Amino acid sequence: MMAKMSGQSIVCDSSSLISLTxxxxxxxxxxxxKKYGGxxxxxxxxxxxxxxxxxxxxxxxxxAIRIKRAIAEGMMDVVEATPEKQAEEIRFIxxxxxxxxxxxxxxxxxxxxxxxxxxxxxxxxxxxxxERTARMLVEAPExxxxxxxxELGKQIGINExxxxxxxxxxxxxxxxxxxxxxxxxxxxxxxxxxxELEREAVEASxxxxxxxGCAIGFGEIGExxxxxxxx
Amino acid sequence: xxxxxxxxxxxxxxxLRNHDVRAMRxxxxxxxxxxxxxFQQPTYNYALITYVLAKILSKPRYFKxxxxxxxxxxxxxxxxxxxxxxxxxxxxxxxxxxxKILTSMEKLDDEDRRFVKGIxxxxxxxxxxxxxxxxxxxxxxxxxxGADKRELLLYAGQTMMFxxxxxxxxxxxxxxxxxxxFS
Numbered sequence: 098m099m100a101k102m103s104g105q106s107i108v109c110d111s112s113s114l115i116s117l118t119x120x121x122x123x124x125x126x127x128x129x130x131k132k133y134g135g136x137x138x139x140x141x142x143x144x145x146x147x148x149x150x151x152x153x154x155x156x157x158x159x160x161a162i163r164i165k166r167a168i169a170e171g172m173m174d175v176v177e178a179t180p181e182k183q184a185e186e187i188r189f190i191x192x193x194x195x196x197x198x199x200x201x202x203x204x205x206x207x208x209x210x211x212x213x214x215x216x217x218x219x220x221x222x223x224x225x226x227x228e229r230t231a232r233m234l235v236e237a238p239e240x241x242x243x244x245x246x247x248e249l250g251k252q253i254g255i256n257e258x259x260x261x262x263x264x265x266x267x268x269x270x271x272x273x274x275x276x277x278x279x280x281x282x283x284x285x286x287x288x289x290x291x292x293e294l295e296r297e298a299v300e301a302s303x304x305x306x307x308x309x310g311c312a313i314g315f316g317e318i319g320e321x322x323x324x325x326x327x328x
Numbered sequence: 329x330x331x332x333x334x335x336x337x338x339x340x341x342x343x344l345r346n347h348d349v350r351a352m353r354x355x356x357x358x359x360x361x362x363x364x365x366x367f368q369q370p371t372y373n374y375a376l377i378t379y380v381l382a383k384i385l386s387k388p389r390y391f392k393x394x395x396x397x398x399x400x401x402x403x404x405x406x407x408x409x410x411x412x413x414x415x416x417x418x419x420x421x422x423x424x425x426x427x428k429i430l431t432s433m434e435k436l437d438d439e440d441r442r443f444v445k446g447i448x449x450x451x452x453x454x455x456x457x458x459x460x461x462x463x464x465x466x467x468x469x470x471x472x473x474g475a476d477k478r479e480l481l482l483y484a485g486q487t488m489m490f491x492x493x494x495x496x497x498x499x500x501x502x503x504x505x506x507x508x509x510f511s
Contacts (some may be wrong), residue, residue: 105509112466125501132509146477156480200366206467227481230465237496241463244493248462249361253491253492272449272507275503300479310481313499314491321499 105223107164107273109173111146111208111248112228112310114139116275118160119149119309120302123167125282132285137173138221140211144168144175176215184214189268191234193259195242197251213267222269226280231313234256235267253285275306276313280321296326330362332369332424333414336374341407343380344400352382360455363493364462370419370457373426377403379435379451390436399436405431450476456480 113138117123126137130175146164151157167173188210188290195202209231216224233241238260281297282288291298302323307313331339334351336355343351359375362368381403390396406429413422430448435448456473457480460466466484470477484490 111477112481115478116485121483122363129510135510151478154476156384160478197365203367203468206471208467228466229493230460230463233463233493240493245463249364251365252358257391266433271505272497273502273506277499277506280499280503281506284507308485309487310483312484312490314495315500316491318496324443324500 106138106219106221107135107223107225108138108140108212108219108221108291109143110212110226110228111139111143111218112312114143114147114164114274115160115280116227116252116309116311117278118163120275120305122275122279123163124307125166125278126172126289127170128282128285128287129179129278134239134266137225138215138219139168139173140175140215141175142211145236146208170228176219177209182209187214187217188262188324190259190263191231193256194238194263195245196254201256202245204234204251209211216270217266219321222271224270225275226272227274228278228312229307232312234270235270236265241271249326260309274313275311276303276318279303279306300326310315332371333374334411335416336371337407337411340374340381341404341411344379344385344404344407347385349386351381352378356382361454361462364459364464365470366446370414370422372428372472373484375428375455376448376451377426377433379427379454380430380437380447383451384433386438391439395436398481402432406432406462410447414469421498449490453479453483457483457487457489457510460484461487 112185117125121136130137144286148161151161164173168175178205184207188205188207191210192203193201193203195204209228212224212226213231213235230241232328242253242255279302280299288295288298303313303318307315307318336359339355340352343355356375356378359371359378364370364376384390384396384399404447406425409425411421413425434446434448452473452475455468459469459472460480461484464472466477466481470480
């Protein structure tokens with residue numbers, strides 16, 4: 098059993114690290130790290146995805162270098178994933194929740210299961226994840242079922258036993274996206290040097306993260322900006 | 329109703345001979361949906377083949393020097409082979425023949441390459457994006473389609489897919505929780 102982490106620690110998925118580096122916001126992690134006692138934790142599999150592999154792809158090497166440097170400077174901690182069996186179990190349960198005509202729908206990937214199981218193992222309730230499906234599976238499985246039904250034009254059944262086992266395992270987890278991380282940084286003064294352009298810069302940053310793959314709708318950004326950034 | 333692998337080959341061949349882009353796209357949609365429901369390599373290969381064929385048929389530049397016409401005849405012949413192999417359940421050879429179709433189409437694109445990303449890579453990315461939009465996770469979609477996860481994420485960001493499914497938790501709720509954690 099690994100040591101329990103601070104309540105301010107966050108386990109990060111590769112999707113958020115990709116959005117943040119693509120938007121040149123990796124320094125938000127440096128900024129927040131200096132303000133809080135928590136750790137930004139990434140499983141080994143996420144490091145492989147975000148550093149090792151893209152390091153040799155011309156288009157993405159710079160992103161990989163940024164993350165590699167952040168790890169080397171202690172801004173993010175790479176933690177060996179939980180015993181493979183545990184991640185595999187989470188994945189197996191998740192992939193047996195929905196079924197179509199008797200066939201289970203394979204929704205979750207090993208990398209996403211790694212993030213969930215590592216958070217559970219470390220007792221870290223906070224997950225930074227821009228990917229949509231894994232997040233929806235934990236937060237709103239019924240909405241996801243309806244969405245799948247609509248998209249695939251087939252009736253999607255639920256295996257209640259799998260769903261309750263999955264919900265029990267993941268009930269404490271809270272998900273945040275890179276957009277919320279940017280807003281938190283903004284509230285702490287990250288954009289202060291933009292002066293009177295500060296709020297516009299924050300709104301523009303949210304859109305930039307959206308275009309970089311963060312699973313957030315235009316409507317959601319627009320509504321938040323109207324209420325909190327443009328008044 | 330689900331199509332068999334042999335029926336799919338016949339339908340693709342017919343759409344190809346008729347230069348019917350719409351029919352080709354329809355077959356592509358069916359193959360992608362089938363891939364999301366129960367992944368099978370031959371069905372996914374058909375999804376790739378139909379995507380690329382629809383692109384080729386809709387672009388006159390591929391037919392300027394006769395290579396397009398030549399390709400159609402090669403692919404048509406190989407599709408007939410696919411039909412036979414599917415009927416006799418020779419799935420390994422079927423996958424190899426589908427691979428030959430994909431290689432011949434890629435070669436055509438390479439001869440007059442306009443973008444860094446080739447037509448086959450683009451097809452993989454587009455299919456992965458559709459799978460992700462349908463509800464398959466990002467990692468699974470990229471693995472199934474053989475597309476790079478990073479590219480898929482960036483591609484998905486340029487689409488409207490995140491406006492098609494409303495989040496249960498609002499940004500305000502998430503912010504409230506985040507402030508509590510970091511207070």
